Amino acid sequence: MLLLAIVAITTLAANSARQLRYTAVAFFAVALAAHLIDDGTLAAAQVLVSAAAALVASAILFVAARDRRFGEDPGWRLWIATIVAAATTAAAFAFLRPQTGDEINTNLLGPDPSGVTTDVAAFWLLSSGIAILLTARGAVRGSLGALLMLTGTQLLVQQVPGPHLALTLLLSWLQVVVALAGAFLIVNQRAAREA
Amino acid sequence: MIEVVALLGVAALVAFGVRKRLAVVGTVTLAALAAAIAIVVLMPMDASGDVLELPWHMSELARLAAVVLLGTLCLLVLAVWVDEPAYNFFPTALVVAAVVLAVLVLTTPIAIYGALLLGLLIPVGSFTFQVHRNRSAEAAYRHFSFVALGGCLGLSALALSASLGRDQPPSTFVLLVVILVVAFALKLAAIPFHTHAALLASEVPASALALYFGVLVPTTFIAFAQILVLSGLLPAIVSIGKVQDLLLALGITSALGGAFLATGSTELRRVAVYSVIANLGQALVGIATLSGPGIIGAMAIALVTGMAATQQLLAAGTLERRAGVGRPSATNAPLAALAFVVGGFAMIGAPPLVAFPGHFFVELIAYSYSAWMGTALVIATLGVLVAQLRAAMAIFRTAPDRWRVERKPIAGIVGGLVFAALLIGGVQPDGFLQPIAAFADQFLRALHPL
Numbered sequence: 001m002l003l004l005a006i007v008a009i010t011t012l013a014a015n016s017a018r019q020l021r022y023t024a025v026a027f028f029a030v031a032l033a034a035h036l037i038d039d040g041t042l043a044a045a046q047v048l049v050s051a052a053a054a055l056v057a058s059a060i061l062f063v064a065a066r067d068r069r070f071g072e073d074p075g076w077r078l079w080i081a082t083i084v085a086a087a088t089t090a091a092a093f094a095f096l097r098p099q100t101g102d103e104i105n106t107n108l109l110g111p112d113p114s115g116v117t118t119d120v121a122a123f124w125l126l127s128s129g130i131a132i133l134l135t136a137r138g139a140v141r142g143s144l145g146a147l148l149m150l151t152g153t154q155l156l157v158q159q160v161p162g163p164h165l166a167l168t169l170l171l172s173w174l175q176v177v178v179a180l181a182g183a184f185l186i187v188n189q190r191a192a193r194e195a
Numbered sequence: 196m197i198e199v200v201a202l203l204g205v206a207a208l209v210a211f212g213v214r215k216r217l218a219v220v221g222t223v224t225l226a227a228l229a230a231a232i233a234i235v236v237l238m239p240m241d242a243s244g245d246v247l248e249l250p251w252h253m254s255e256l257a258r259l260a261a262v263v264l265l266g267t268l269c270l271l272v273l274a275v276w277v278d279e280p281a282y283n284f285f286p287t288a289l290v291v292a293a294v295v296l297a298v299l300v301l302t303t304p305i306a307i308y309g310a311l312l313l314g315l316l317i318p319v320g321s322f323t324f325q326v327h328r329n330r331s332a333e334a335a336y337r338h339f340s341f342v343a344l345g346g347c348l349g350l351s352a353l354a355l356s357a358s359l360g361r362d363q364p365p366s367t368f369v370l371l372v373v374i375l376v377v378a379f380a381l382k383l384a385a386i387p388f389h390t391h392a393a394l395l396a397s398e399v400p401a402s403a404l405a406l407y408f409g410v411l412v413p414t415t416f417i418a419f420a421q422i423l424v425l426s427g428l429l430p431a432i433v434s435i436g437k438v439q440d441l442l443l444a445l446g447i448t449s450a451l452g453g454a455f456l457a458t459g460s461t462e463l464r465r466v467a468v469y470s471v472i473a474n475l476g477q478a479l480v481g482i483a484t485l486s487g488p489g490i491i492g493a494m495a496i497a498l499v500t501g502m503a504a505t506q507q508l509l510a511a512g513t514l515e516r517r518a519g520v521g522r523p524s525a526t527n528a529p530l531a532a533l534a535f536v537v538g539g540f541a542m543i544g545a546p547p548l549v550a551f552p553g554h555f556f557v558e559l560i561a562y563s564y565s566a567w568m569g570t571a572l573v574i575a576t577l578g579v580l581v582a583q584l585r586a587a588m589a590i591f592r593t594a595p596d597r598w599r600v601e602r603k604p605i606a607g608i609v610g611g612l613v614f615a616a617l618l619i620g621g622v623q624p625d626g627f628l629q630p631i632a633a634f635a636d637q638f639l640r641a642l643h644p645l
Contacts, residue, residue: 095370096355126351133344139336146343153347156354157305163248170309174316181319181339188323188332195327 001112006033007121011128011148015081018073020065020140020186027144028058031151034125039118039159046168050154053172057147057179064183070190072140081131088127093120118155125152139189143182150175196253196300197246199234200293203227207289214282221276224285228269228292235261235296250302254637255630256494257299260417263498264295264410266616267505270609271409274509275402277605279516284402287321290314291410298418304353304426311418312346314411315382321403322395334398337391338407341381345388349378356428368431372438375428376445379419383412383475385445386452393456396468401512404464408471409505416475416497420482420490420634424641433485433642442483447571449476454578458585463511463523463535466586467504470542470579474500477572481557484564485642490635491628492556499550499617503541506613510535513606514590525591528601532590534610539583541617543576549620549627 007030014026031054035047065071074081112118129149136142154171158164206227213219235258243252268288275284294314301307322335352374359367377388384392395404423429432438453473460466474496481493513531514523525532544554554576562569601607620627 096359096367122351126347129347130344133340136340139339142336142340142343146339146347149343149347153350153354156351156358160305160354160357162303162305162357166247166249167303167305167309169247170306174309174312177313177316178343181316184320184323185332185336185339188326189336192326192332 003037019071024058024061039115053175060179064186077135084131085128089123092123122152122155139185203293207286211286220285251300256634259630304422315342322399331398334394341391345378345381385449405505405508409501413497413501429642446479450575454575457582467507488556489560492553494631495553503538506610507538509606526595530604530607536587537614543580547621548617
């Protein structure tokens with residue numbers, strides 16, 4: 001539960017940041033906390049691969065900023081994104097959570113084998129990402145939205161039985177490519193705006 | 196198979212390193228693509244294996260689609276090398292080739308989807324050029340947003356459906372399948388999710404546009420069909436008619452809307468792009484009928500439309516470049532103009548090209564499904580025909596005193612090669628339709644697992 005709280009707070013920090021470099025650092029915190037949530041199937045190799053990809057993605061965005069002040073002011077979009085994300089998370093959890101009939105037990109620090117924490121974190125990241133992406137004016141917040149959505153997706157894919165390491169590697173590559181494409185667009189949009 | 200994907204990946208890295216030495220990068224790219232095609236053709240049918248526990252299988256459809264799509268990529272690379280040097284295009288084409296192969300041979304739905312997303316994001320680098328003078332950066336950003344949104348939604352829906360037990364309420368599966376269908380509609384630029392395609396059509400280089408509509412869009416369609424088969428969601432679609440209705444509605448809207456927009460377009464690229472959207476709408480209807488002829492027709496339309504789109508978009512790019520600030524005209528590049536016009540035959544599914552059976556099957560099965568649906572598809576085809584005729588008349592409006600073949604007639608040569616391939620396929624349709632029929636069998640078995 002503590003990690004879930006960290007995911008929520010750092011997502012809000014990334015969402016509200018006016019400078020791309022702060023956004024990049026906050027995204028790394030989001031991704032790290034999300035990948036450390038233990039649903040009983042956590043493997044060190046997967047955490048390492050996912051954390052490395054998150055670090056690379058954050059570094060790419062950090063470098064793309066080029067200076068400390070560059071970014072996009074979220075303005076009213078911050079509140080819209082937060083309200084929509086909160087409402088959608090609750091709705092998604094109600095509709096899409098497996099109906100196992102088991103009693104849900106969560107604790108503050110230990111692992112959560114019921115998977116509730118992972119599901120809530122995934123739905124929160126997905127809905128925050130969608131809200132940010134849909135209200136973004138340019139590639140700065142667009143990239144953040146895409147990366148948050150992808151992190152949420154990674155959490156859901158973790159719960160699928162099958163070749164975990166291969167899928168983790170694939171999605172980690174995807175995360176790096178999303179960050180690269182996002183950074184490329186940020187640099188190009190900035191060049192077009194400053195011309 | 197991993198060796199072929201690795202070969203293409205290494206070649207992409209080499210191509211990126213030497214991308215400004217055109218002769219070297221062109222040779223490396225074409226050699227790697229040719230080697231990949233040769234290995235795929237020589238590989239025994241039904242070869243299989245696994246990579247990091249991810250299983251792969253070379254099916255008949257995978258082999259056919261790999262040859263068609265990698266062949267199309269070869270033609271595109273040749274055109275860019277000779278006529279429109281764009282340094283980033285070569286490594287991009289190689290990565291796309293690797294991704295296309297992975298999508299075609301992997302058998303895990305989530306892995307197919309993940310690989311597809313990689314392929315759809317890679318061309319972002321080829322979409323932007325001279326950002327101070329046009330809106331290519333905005334077009335590329337809109338494409339990025341649509342792919343990220345549709346991609347993550349679709350992947351999440353797939354992951355949830357795979358992790359949920361089959362004893363969940365039907366409404367849960369309906370919701371997940373609807374999300375998956377909408378996610379693919381976003382990536383296929385199906386109407387009403389086509390706004391990014393409209394901007395791409397007018398702002399990005401013709402070669403990058405051909406890479407997207409000629410190679411990646413057909414790959415996306417094949418991935419959609421494969422994922423439906425492999426994810427085990429088909430029985431849920433059959434038992435709940437609403438999803439089938441959604442697919443039919445999307446297909447008919449795209450077919451009619453694409454044809455309508457193509458008819459009203461004055462730009463050659465837009466005519467080609469909206470014709471692709473109209474044809475993909477027909478293909479979606481084919482899949483939605485959940486019948487053998489419908490599935491065969493849908494896959495055939497997707498593959499042939501990709502080839503025709505490549506032919507038309509390269510020709511449109513050449514005609515625009517040669518015309519400068521004036522209107523594209525056959526007087527500047529007669530072979531490219533001819534290539535555009537014959538590409539139109541494939542777009543409308545005219546016999547004797549191999550484009551004909553696909554359209555015929557889908558329209559026939561649509562009529563047997565309901566008369567108004569069949570009529571809608573015939574109207575859509577007529578709309579595309581009118582759009583192609585208008586475009587052809589606009590290109591050939593003025594005739595020079597003496598026809599002279601343009602310098603570097605690569606678009607015309609590519610058009611001729613594509614036309615010859617479609618003609619040979621039309622004369623010998625079994626070679627093209629047999630592998631697709633094998634996939635349709637697999638699709639129908641997945642539909643009724645017992």
